[in-house]
Amino acid sequence: MRGLSRRVPAEIARLNPGTGIVPASPDFGLRRWHRWVYVENSPSAGNVQRLRDFLEIVVLSVSVSLAATAVAATIGLPLGAALAIFPFPGRRSIVVLINAFLGLPPVVVGLILYLALSRSGPLGFLGLLFTPAAMVIAQTILAIPIISALVHRASERAWARYGDELICDGASRLQAIPQILLIVRAELLTAVLAGFGRTVSEVGAVILVGGNIRGLTRTMTTTIALQTSQGDLSLALALGAVLVGISISISATVFALAGQARTAGSDET
Amino acid sequence: MRAVRSILTIVAAIVAIDSGSAAEQSIILASTTSVESSGLLASILPQFTARTGIAVNVVAQGTGKALDTARRGDADLLLVHDPEAEQQFMDEGHGLTRRQIAWNDFIIVGPSADPAHVRGGSDSIAGLKAIASAKAPFVSRGDKSGTNAAELRLWKIAGQAPDALGKEKWYRDVGGGMGQALNAASAMDAYTLSDRGTWLSFNNKGSLIIAVEGDPRLINRYDVIELNPQKHAGAKLATSKVFADWLVSSEGQQAIGAYQLNGQKLFNPSAGSPK
Numbered sequence: 001m002r003g004l005s006r007r008v009p010a011e012i013a014r015l016n017p018g019t020g021i022v023p024a025s026p027d028f029g030l031r032r033w034h035r036w037v038y039v040e041n042s043p044s045a046g047n048v049q050r051l052r053d054f055l056e057i058v059v060l061s062v063s064v065s066l067a068a069t070a071v072a073a074t075i076g077l078p079l080g081a082a083l084a085i086f087p088f089p090g091r092r093s094i095v096v097l098i099n100a101f102l103g104l105p106p107v108v109v110g111l112i113l114y115l116a117l118s119r120s121g122p123l124g125f126l127g128l129l130f131t132p133a134a135m136v137i138a139q140t141i142l143a144i145p146i147i148s149a150l151v152h153r154a155s156e157r158a159w160a161r162y163g164d165e166l167i168c169d170g171a172s173r174l175q176a177i178p179q180i181l182l183i184v185r186a187e188l189l190t191a192v193l194a195g196f197g198r199t200v201s202e203v204g205a206v207i208l209v210g211g212n213i214r215g216l217t218r219t220m221t222t223t224i225a226l227q228t229s230q231g232d233l234s235l236a237l238a239l240g241a242v243l244v245g246i247s248i249s250i251s252a253t254v255f256a257l258a259g260q261a262r263t264a265g266s267d268e269t
Numbered sequence: 270m271r272a273v274r275s276i277l278t279i280v281a282a283i284v285a286i287d288s289g290s291a292a293e294q295s296i297i298l299a300s301t302t303s304v305e306s307s308g309l310l311a312s313i314l315p316q317f318t319a320r321t322g323i324a325v326n327v328v329a330q331g332t333g334k335a336l337d338t339a340r341r342g343d344a345d346l347l348l349v350h351d352p353e354a355e356q357q358f359m360d361e362g363h364g365l366t367r368r369q370i371a372w373n374d375f376i377i378v379g380p381s382a383d384p385a386h387v388r389g390g391s392d393s394i395a396g397l398k399a400i401a402s403a404k405a406p407f408v409s410r411g412d413k414s415g416t417n418a419a420e421l422r423l424w425k426i427a428g429q430a431p432d433a434l435g436k437e438k439w440y441r442d443v444g445g446g447m448g449q450a451l452n453a454a455s456a457m458d459a460y461t462l463s464d465r466g467t468w469l470s471f472n473n474k475g476s477l478i479i480a481v482e483g484d485p486r487l488i489n490r491y492d493v494i495e496l497n498p499q500k501h502a503g504a505k506l507a508t509s510k511v512f513a514d515w516l517v518s519s520e521g522q523q524a525i526g527a528y529q530l531n532g533q534k535l536f537n538p539s540a541g542s543p544k
Contacts, residue, residue, distance in 0.1 A: 119342035119503050129343050130297055130328060211297075211328035214311070229448035230306050231455075231473030 053215075061219040062246065064132055065200040068139030072199075073192050076144045080151025080191070081177045081184075084159045095152060101145035106138075110205030113138050117209060130211040135219070138205040143195035150194060154187035155180050189258055193251055200247060295324040296509050299336075299344035301415055302446045304491065305329035307466030307535050313524040317515050323508055331414025331446065339363060339494075342501055346509035347494040348516075350464075351415035353422075355492055365495045365506075369543040370516045371525050371536040372490045375419055376468060377481035378451070379405075379460035387460075391483040397427040404439045406459035410450050411442035415489070420462040423486065451477070464489055466535040490544055491536070493517070516540070 083095055115121050117129040128134045158180050166176045181188065203221035210217030212226060220243045227236040304310055305327055314325050330338065332349040336358050339347050348370070349355060358364050377396050379387065385403040387396040400407055410417035421431050434440045443453045447467040454461040455475035463471075468479070481487075493513045496504050515521045517540035526538040 121341075124342070124503075130326065211326075213297075213326040213328060216326050226306075229302075229446050229452070230467075231448055231452060231471045233473055 056215055057218055057220055057223055058242065058246070060132065060217075061200060061221070061243075064135050064206075064219065065139060065196055068136045068199045069143055069192060069196040071136070071140045072143035072147050072195050075140075076147030076191070076195070077151055077181060077188060078177055079144075080148035080153075081155045081180050083148070083152045084155035085163070085173050085176055085180060095149075098145050098149050098152070102149055104142060104145065105204065106142055106202045107204030107208065109138055109141050110208030113141070113205070114208045129209060130213060130217060132210070132217055134209040135206045135217060138209050139199035139202065142202060142205065143199050146198050147191045147195040150191035151181075151184070151188060154184040154191075158183045186258075189254060193254060196250065197247060201243070294322060294505075294508050295326055296345040296505050296512060297326050297328060297343070298346050298348055298512070299328050299330060299338045300348040301332050301335060301350055301491075302329045302448070303350070303416070303464045303467050304348060306446075306448060307464075307470050308530060309466065309525065309528050309536055312528045313521070316524050317512060317521070320520075321511055321515070323511060325512060331410070331412045331417065333413030333415075333418070339496060339501075342503055344496075345504045345506070346496070346513060348491060349415060349494065350489055350491045351418045352490060352492075354413075354415075354418060355494065358494065363497055363500055365497045366513070367492050367494045368513070368517050368540060369490055369492050370522075370538065370540050372488055372539050372544045373465050373536050374482065375416065375462055375487040375489050376465055376479050377460060378454065378463050378468060378477045379480040380458040381476045381478045382458065383478075383480065385460065387480045388478070390481045393423055393481055393484040393487050394427045396481040397423055397429070400460050401427065401429060401437075401439075404437075406439050406441060406457050408450050408454040408457065408459045408461040409434075409440060409442045410447065410462075411444045412446070414446075416447060416462060416464055419487075419489065423462070426486075466530075469530050469533055469535060488544060490539075 083091060083098075113134065114129065116123045117126065117134055118124055119127075119129070128137070159176075162180070162183060163176070166179055167173075171179060201221065203219075203225055206217070206219055207222045207225065210219070210222065212218050212222040218226075220239055224236045224239050224243075227233075227239065300310070306329070310325075310327055314327075318324055328335075328338065328344065332351040332354060335344070335347055335349050336351075336354055338344045340358070340361075340363055347364075355364075355367060359367055375393075377387070377393060379385070379400075385396075385400040385405040387399045390396050409420060424431065424434060435442060441453065441457065441459060443450050445453075447463060448471060450461050451463060451467070451471050452473055453459065455473055455477050458476065460480065493516050495510060495513050496506060498504075498506055516525075522538035522540050525536050526534065528535060
């Protein structure tokens with residue numbers, strides 16, 4: 001947390017034009033960060049406000065994307081495994097469709113969802129347009145194909161290798177789903193992380209259904225778009241760096257946890 | 270010690286997030302990019318929310334898109350700046366009241382090299398004619414915003430039809446917000462029409478300077494429009510009325526007039542005597 005506080009707040013001053021204590025300079029804000037840490041680092045009202053704005057954006061971004069990834073994983077994991085295990089007519093077409101949806105343009109998802117959630121649209125009665133919930137739905141739709149396609153690919157291999165054994169052991173195909181997911185658990189991690197990466201980095205859908213409302217639906221990516229449009233390129237770049245940093249640290253944490261779990265698992269056996 | 274203070278700051282901020290986001294009532298205000306990106310709303314909304322407990326969620330779009338958002342029923346209130354499009358909106362029966370809250374002005378900005386020799390002028394029509402005859406690059410918003418509509422009206426007076434302009438190589442329609450158009454103008458050494466608020470708060474000016482200003486035709490009016498309950502029963506009209514009334518009240522007008530950026534007043538309150 002200390003590292004975060006050192007790097008960001010002076011830049012945040014420029015989230016709100018008018019509070020402007022910082023002159024524009026092409027050093028990507030390093031000098032200003034330094035100045036903030038050593039000169040202006042007191043919990044004054046202004047600093048708290050700027051830090052609050054920034055934290056709000058980061059917390060909202062990450063929680064919306066985590067929620068969407070969780071929902072998408074709940075649907076995508078069993079779906080991917082089931083597609084590998086159950087033979088049924090049309091299975092091939094569904095797999096092709098899911099793989100095609102890997103490249104689903106976020107802005108199209110955003111537009112369709114916008115029209116559906118609009119008060120004059122079929123789901124308008126829910127009152128979800130321009131809320132974080134709408135952003136979760138949009139990102140879930142984007143993450144499901146990635147998660148289920150990756151899980152399907154891994155499960156297909158595992159099923160070809162262990163399927164007969166599982167069935168011989170008396171498991172039904174339905175019971176085999178969790179078994180297969182357990183076998184491919186290393187790939188599940190990649191699938192879920194890929195899903196999270198897709199959701200946290202996307203801007204086209206959330207800006208349409210969220211509306212980029214300050215303090216309510218403004219995420220890191222929509223802030224970057226907004227700051228770029230206001231000519232604050234250095235702040236946009238700094239936020240971009242934070243976004244990449246968050247992705248890297250989440251990935252590192254998950255892999256570290258998975259490593260621990262593996263070690264613990266081998267101790268048991 | 271620095272670490273301790275940093276942690277204290279973060280804790281204070283998190284507490285502030287928790288306590289600050291729990292407003293009981295909220296409305297969606299469809300508005301233009303210029304009132305948001307100039308910082309006006311960020312300056313006056315906290316005063317209104319502190320007084321009434323009503324949170325105003327701003328969806329900043331061009332005026333054309335904002336009006337469409339309200340037509341579909343996805344906004345509770347409008348704050349926009351395109352008199353002709355607003356009149357049409359009222360004629361269609363979507364609006365209930367339309368009140369002017371403030372005005373400022375448009376300016377023509379351009380590269381300091383000034384290939385069309387319009388710098389220092391105060392006649393916008395003469396300026397546009399000179400830009401057209403010099404075939405100097407001109408960036409258009411092309412997004413049906415209030416600024417885009419004002420730009421096309423001025424071109425018409427200058428004898429250029431919008432359709433014909435679209436075919437000219439020097440006329441570049443970027444289809445984006447004011448900041449995007451200024452970014453493009455700065456990158457292409459082009460002229461463009463901007464509202465003064467966005468221009469003053471814009472941080473990537475490059476070699477751009479104000480070329481033409483002070484023409485009465487460049488006046489830019491901002492209106493608040495309440496929606497018609499017969500067409501928009503689902504909107505939060507009573508709560509919206511509180512905010513609309515506050516904007517034209519002496520307290521709201523004072524808040525608008527008090528907003529400054531780098532010592533410059535950006536909006537002139539005008540509810541009492543509409544321009």
